[in-house]
Amino acid sequence: MSTTSVSTLPNIATPTAAEVFAFADLEIGAAATEQWPHADLDVGDQVPSVTGYVRRIHVDGRPSPEGREPCEAARWEQSSTMLTTARFPVPTTVRDLSELYLTWGLARREETPDGT
Numbered sequence: 001m002s003t004t005s006v007s008t009l010p011n012i013a014t015p016t017a018a019e020v021f022a023f024a025d026l027e028i029g030a031a032a033t034e035q036w037p038h039a040d041l042d043v044g045d046q047v048p049s050v051t052g053y054v055r056r057i058h059v060d061g062r063p064s065p066e067g068r069e070p071c072e073a074a075r076w077e078q079s080s081t082m083l084t085t086a087r088f089p090v091p092t093t094v095r096d097l098s099e100l101y102l103t104w105g106l107a108r109r110e111e112t113p114d115g116t
Helices: 017-035 070-085 094-104
Strands: 041-047 054-059
Touching: 017 041, 017 054
Parallel strands: none
Antiparallel strands: 041 054
């Protein structure tokens, strides 16, 4: 994926909104293809967003993971399988994950001076 900036020099024309969106479409498609090189990809319509330019992507007919990076979501799915196989609960919240870390001895609980 590339990173591009818009120059405000007087000799260089500022791109139109259509040109920016067309460029964004190409970048999103290239990033999706890089992430899922052998998958059937469907890049959906633009989703209105306050913070950026968003497109819903379907990978092999399933929505791509949201909220986490796709590679992190794949690792989470593998970890969930491992936890289930080992008969541990699959954490669904940060608190659940913290409790699991405490159980395994990977973390410890400390109280603040005011007892919380």
